[in-house]
Amino acid sequence: MxxxxxxxxxxxxxxxxxxxxxxxxxxxxxxxxxxxxxxxxVKRNEAMLTTIPDSLRDAVSLPLGNEGCYFINESHPEADASIIDDNRPPKGxxxxxxxxxxxxxxxxxxxxxxxxxxxxxxxxxxxxxxxxxxxxxxxxxxxxxxxxxxxxxxxxxxxxxxxxxxxxxxxxxxxxTSPVTVPGNIWQGLYAVHLHDSHVLASWIAALHSCNELGHPETAKWIEDNLIGLYGAGINRGFQNQETGEAFIPNCYPMGAS
Known part of the structure; x- marks a missing residue:
C-alpha cells in the first residue's frame, strides 16, 4: 500500500x-x-574511492563504476572528500x-x-x-x-x-543521461561564457548578459527561447556541439554558492 x-x-x-x-x-x-x-x-573521484572499504558492493562483485556510480559506503569518514559534485549523479x-x-x-x-x-x-x-x-x-x-x-x-x-x-x-x-545537443554556434557561445566564468550559466539572467558582452547574441536568444526545457536540462546534463561532438558540463552552483 x-x-x-x-x-x-x-x-x-x-x-x-x-x-x-x-x-x-x-x-x-x-x-x-x-x-x-x-x-x-553523486559524482565521485574514483581514484579516491579505491582506498575506502565498500563491503556490500564487493559482495555483489560490482566495480566502483564510472564516477563511483556503484559506491554506497557514504558514511565512511573519507567518503565526503571523494565527492566531485554533490548536486549531480554519476554518468549514466x-x-x-x-x-x-x-x-x-x-x-x-x-x-x-x-x-x-x-x-x-x-x-x-x-x-x-x-x-x-x-x-x-x-x-x-x-x-x-x-x-x-x-x-x-x-x-x-x-x-x-x-x-x-x-x-x-x-x-x-x-x-x-546524455548532454543536450545544440547547434555549433550556440555551443560556442555557451562554452565561451563557461570559460569566462564557470558559475554564470547557472543564472540565466547573468548568462544573457555575458553572452551579449562576449559577442554571442544568437546564444542569448537561444537561451531565452529555450529557457524552459533545453537550457535547464543542459545545466544539469551538459551541452554537446552537434557538429563536433565536443561537450562540457556547467558548474550548476550560482556565483558565491560553491
Missing part, C-alpha cells in the same frame, strides 16, 4: 504494487540494493535518488515510500539493466502510479525485464 504523503515543495508520486522476481535475491544483493536506494547518488544515472528497492523477502522490487520520486521509469530501467539482468534474474509485474494531480495516473508494466508500458524506457534513460 502507498505510504501517505504530505505535500511539500516539489511533486510527489505514489506507487501501488510491486514487480516480482523469478526467484529470491540473495541477502547480500538485497542489502546492496537497499543501500543503493538509501544513498544520494538519471537522478540523485533511486527509490526502487527490494521487498522484504527479496522476491521483488517496490517503491520505498519516500516523497518526490523523479525519473522513476528511467531508474527502473537502470536497475533492470545494471543489477537485475546482470545478476541473471527476471522481473515481471505491474505497478500503478498516482501523481498529485488527478489526471496524472498510469501503470508500469514489466515483462521479462522489458518495460513495455510506458513505451520507450530505454530511450528515456539514454536521453536523461
Amino acid at each position: 502507498p505510504v501517505p504523503q504530505k505535500k511539500f515543495m516539489g511533486y510527489t508520486t505514489t506507487f501501488t504494487g510491486n514487480f516480482e522476481l523469478d526467484r529470491p535475491l540473495y541477502d547480500f544483493q538485497v542489502l546492496y540494493l537497499l543501500e543503493f536506494a538509501r544513498t544520494r547518488r 544515472q538519471p537522478g540523485l535518488y533511486c527509490q526502487w528497492q527490494p521487498i522484504f523477502n527479496g522476491r521483488g522490487i517496490e517503491w520505498n515510500g519516500h516523497e518526490k520520486f523523479y525519473k522513476y521509469i528511467e531508474w527502473l530501467q537502470y536497475i533492470i539493466v545494471n543489477f537485475i539482468a546482470q545478476w541473471d534474474y527476471e522481473l515481471n509485474g505491474t505497478v500503478t502510479w498516482q501523481g498529485e494531480t488527478a489526471s496524472d495516473i498510469g501503470k508500469i508494466i514489466v515483462v521479462k525485464n522489458q518495460i513495455i508500458e510506458p513505451y520507450g524506457a530505454e530511450a528515456k534513460l539514454k536521453t536523461i
Whole structure:
C-alpha cells in the first residue's frame, strides 16, 4: 500500500504494487540494493574511492563504476572528500535518488515510500539493466502510479525485464543521461561564457548578459527561447556541439554558492 504523503515543495508520486522476481535475491544483493536506494547518488573521484572499504558492493562483485556510480559506503569518514559534485549523479544515472528497492523477502522490487520520486521509469530501467539482468534474474509485474494531480495516473508494466508500458524506457534513460545537443554556434557561445566564468550559466539572467558582452547574441536568444526545457536540462546534463561532438558540463552552483 502507498505510504501517505504530505505535500511539500516539489511533486510527489505514489506507487501501488510491486514487480516480482523469478526467484529470491540473495541477502547480500538485497542489502546492496537497499543501500543503493538509501544513498544520494553523486559524482565521485574514483581514484579516491579505491582506498575506502565498500563491503556490500564487493559482495555483489560490482566495480566502483564510472564516477563511483556503484559506491554506497557514504558514511565512511573519507567518503565526503571523494565527492566531485554533490548536486549531480554519476554518468549514466538519471537522478540523485533511486527509490526502487527490494521487498522484504527479496522476491521483488517496490517503491520505498519516500516523497518526490523523479525519473522513476528511467531508474527502473537502470536497475533492470545494471543489477537485475546482470545478476541473471527476471522481473515481471505491474505497478500503478498516482501523481498529485488527478489526471496524472498510469501503470508500469514489466515483462521479462522489458518495460513495455510506458513505451520507450530505454530511450528515456539514454536521453536523461546524455548532454543536450545544440547547434555549433550556440555551443560556442555557451562554452565561451563557461570559460569566462564557470558559475554564470547557472543564472540565466547573468548568462544573457555575458553572452551579449562576449559577442554571442544568437546564444542569448537561444537561451531565452529555450529557457524552459533545453537550457535547464543542459545545466544539469551538459551541452554537446552537434557538429563536433565536443561537450562540457556547467558548474550548476550560482556565483558565491560553491
